Amino acid sequence: xxxxxxxxxxxxxxxxxxxxxxxxxxxxxxxxxxxxxxxxxxxxxxxxxxxxxxxxxxxxxxxxxxxxxxxxxxxxxxxxxxxxxxxxxxxxxxxxxxxxxxxxxxxxxxxxxxxxxxxxxxxxxxxxxxxxxxxxxxxxxxxxxxxxxxxxxxxxxxxxxxxxxxxxxxxxxxxxxxxxxxxxxxxxxxxxxxxxxxxxxxxxxxxxxxxxxxxxxxxxxxxxxxxxxxxxxxxxxxxxxxxxxxxxxxxxxxxxxxxxxxxxxxxxxxxxxxxxxxxxxxxxxxxxxxxxxxx
Amino acid sequence: xxxxxxxxxxxxxxxxxxxxxxxxxxxxxxxxxxxxxxxxxxxxxxxxxxxxxxxxxxxxxxxxxxxxxxxxxxxxxxxxxxxxxxxxxxxxxxxxxxxxxxxxxxxxxxxxxxxxxxxxxxxxxxxxxxxxxxxxxxxxxxxxxxxxxxxxxxxx
Numbered sequence: 001x002x003x004x005x006x007x008x009x010x011x012x013x014x015x016x017x018x019x020x021x022x023x024x025x026x027x028x029x030x031x032x033x034x035x036x037x038x039x040x041x042x043x044x045x046x047x048x049x050x051x052x053x054x055x056x057x058x059x060x061x062x063x064x065x066x067x068x069x070x071x072x073x074x075x076x077x078x079x080x081x082x083x084x085x086x087x088x089x090x091x092x093x094x095x096x097x098x099x100x101x102x103x104x105x106x107x108x109x110x111x112x113x114x115x116x117x118x119x120x121x122x123x124x125x126x127x128x129x130x131x132x133x134x135x136x137x138x139x140x141x142x143x144x145x146x147x148x149x150x151x152x153x154x155x156x157x158x159x160x161x162x163x164x165x166x167x168x169x170x171x172x173x174x175x176x177x178x179x180x181x182x183x184x185x186x187x188x189x190x191x192x193x194x195x196x197x198x199x200x201x202x203x204x205x206x207x208x209x210x211x212x213x214x215x216x217x218x219x220x221x222x223x224x225x226x227x228x229x230x231x232x233x234x235x236x237x238x239x240x241x242x243x244x245x246x247x248x249x250x251x252x253x254x255x256x257x258x259x260x261x262x263x264x265x266x267x268x269x270x271x272x273x274x275x276x277x278x279x280x281x282x283x284x285x286x287x288x289x290x291x292x293x294x295x
Numbered sequence: 296x297x298x299x300x301x302x303x304x305x306x307x308x309x310x311x312x313x314x315x316x317x318x319x320x321x322x323x324x325x326x327x328x329x330x331x332x333x334x335x336x337x338x339x340x341x342x343x344x345x346x347x348x349x350x351x352x353x354x355x356x357x358x359x360x361x362x363x364x365x366x367x368x369x370x371x372x373x374x375x376x377x378x379x380x381x382x383x384x385x386x387x388x389x390x391x392x393x394x395x396x397x398x399x400x401x402x403x404x405x406x407x408x409x410x411x412x413x414x415x416x417x418x419x420x421x422x423x424x425x426x427x428x429x430x431x432x433x434x435x436x437x438x439x440x441x442x443x444x445x446x447x448x449x450x451x
Contacts, residue, residue, distance in 0.1 A: 022299070039297060047301040054305060058312045065320045072327030074334045088324050107325075108317035116312060156305075161298060165305025169313070 008246060015128060015242045018047035018159060019151040033149040047159055054156035057119040061112070087115065091281070098285050101181075101292040106285060109173075113166065114281040120162070121234055121273035123155045125266050128241045157234040157276075160227065167227035170284045174222065177291040186294070191215040222287050226280060233276045237269050420448045 013035065020038040022045025023029050031048075032038035038045065068084035077085055091114060095107045131154045136147040156162040178187045195214060196207040244265060247258030424444060 018301075020297075020299075041297075041299070043299050045297070045299045045301075046304060047299070050301050051304050051308070055308055058308055062312060062315050062320070065316070065324075069320045069323040072324050074327060074330035085324065085328060088321075089328065092325070092328075104321075105313075105317055108321040109313050111321060112309075112313045112316040116309075159301065161301035162305045164298070165302050166309050168302070168306050169309045 011246065012239075012242055014148075014151065015132070015238075016153070017151045018153050019049040020045050021048050022046065031149070033146075047153075047161060049151065049153050050156045050159040050162050053123060053154055054116075054120060054162055057123070057156070058116050061115045061119060065111075065115070087111070094282065095285055098282065099289045099292075101289070103177075103288075103292070105173075106288055109288075110281045110285050113284055114277050117157060117166075117230065117280050118273065118277040120156045121277055124158070124234060124237055124241065124269060124273060126154060127262070128238070128245045155234060155238055157230055158238045160231045163227035163231040164223075166280070167223040170226065170287060171223035174219075174287050174291045177288060181292050182294060191219070222283075226283055226287075230276050230280050233272055237265075237272055240265055241269075416448045420444050423447055 017035050017038065020032040020041060021030070022032065022038075022041035024032075024037065025040050032041060032045070065084060068081050071078075071081055072085070088111065091111045092107055095110050099106050132150075132152040135152040136150045139145040139150045140147040153159065178190075182190060192208045192211050192215070193204075194211060196211055198204050198207060241262065244258050244262045247254045247261065249255075250258075424440075
């Protein structure tokens with residue numbers, strides 16, 4: 001963007017780089033100035049943009065819904081309250097539909113996941129250059145930072161850390177409830193006594209490693225698929241927005257073409273944005289239901 | 296696409312948001328929804344009750360009107376009966392009164408006749424006496440002929 005060497009590859013790469021804060025290999029702390037530096041920081045670095053936007057959107061969710069919660073009465077609801085109640089009832093219906101046990105955590109968990117992911121996904125619908133460009137201008141003119149070194153990825157769900165962070169939480173809950181409901185023995189037997197089972201004790205013991213391998217893959221694939229599905233969909237959507245945005249530099253015809261394409265893709269993307277939030281929520285509920293139920 | 300500290304930060308943010316939602320958002324909203332459900336159910340039940348009560352009072356109203364009509368008819372019939380009784384009474388009273396008047400008038404007439412007859416008798420006796428005096432040319436001794444005159448008068 002506002003760089004001297006504006007190439008297509010550079011533009012795309014710039015858009016896909018998170019604003020990373022961490023320790024440089026030489027020992028000093030600071031923001032990574034390019035993808036190479038960010039990679040060298042290793043694990044002890046943080047994506048400031050992902051954290052910032054996800055927390056801002058999470059707080060927005062908390063603020064809006066707690067405002068509604070404080071005002072909620074049995075009387076006729078106002079328009080905003082009505083909307084919030086509609087969302088809450090939608091989640092409640094879904095959770096009741098797929099979760100048979102009694103657990104006061106599941107429904108609020110589903111609500112938080114759905115609205116939070118939805119809000120984070122919706123950042124994808126903001127034209128790709130608006131927020132990064134504004135940030136670059138601010139950083140450049142106020143702090144004198146080279147705009148080429150200012151990164152700003154506004155869609156937290158296109159950062160695999162964000163999606164893994166959530167699916168990790170879900171995974172921990174799955175393990176916790178499996179152990180709590182079925183007991184360590186029950187959970188262990190679920191991992192080792194199926195899908196292959198036998199009445200012969202020798203055969204049973206022989207099957208244990210096979211079963212553990214298969215069930216282990218099944219167990220681990222849940223959080224990984226959960227997070228990668230969301231990440232992949234949003235990353236691809238973001239990528240297409242970036243590619244469409246490239247058209248704007250190709251003259252009037254391609255610019256207009258890009259505008260039409262962007263509108264079309266944005267409208268289609270609304271579906272993906274909603275659907276992915278819903279899928280993440282539903283699968284979370286399903287996984288927890290599986291953790292609660294005996295086989 | 297580096298996995299780094301952001302992962303932990305995101306997990307913590309996630310846990311905090313879920314905890315906050317579970318603690319402060321979900322319960323009051325669910326409570327409000329439940330309360331409203333109860334309220335609506337109560338309202339519907341009340342409406343149903345009201346409808347039943349209305350139907351009941353309508354029925355009662357019809358009954359009251361029927362009763363009133365019956366009573367009114369009774370009263371009218373009674374009044375008619377009483378009226379005809381009064382008329383009959385008045386008729387019989389009038390008859391008796393009329394007869395009484397007629398009787399009284401008759402007896403008065405009889406008395407009048409008798410009186411007139413008496414008077415006539417007296418006058419006739421006088422006339423006869425006066426006629427006889429003129430015929431005889433001299434005074435009739437009334438005392439002397441009283442017996443004869445009385446006989447005459449009695450014959451009239």
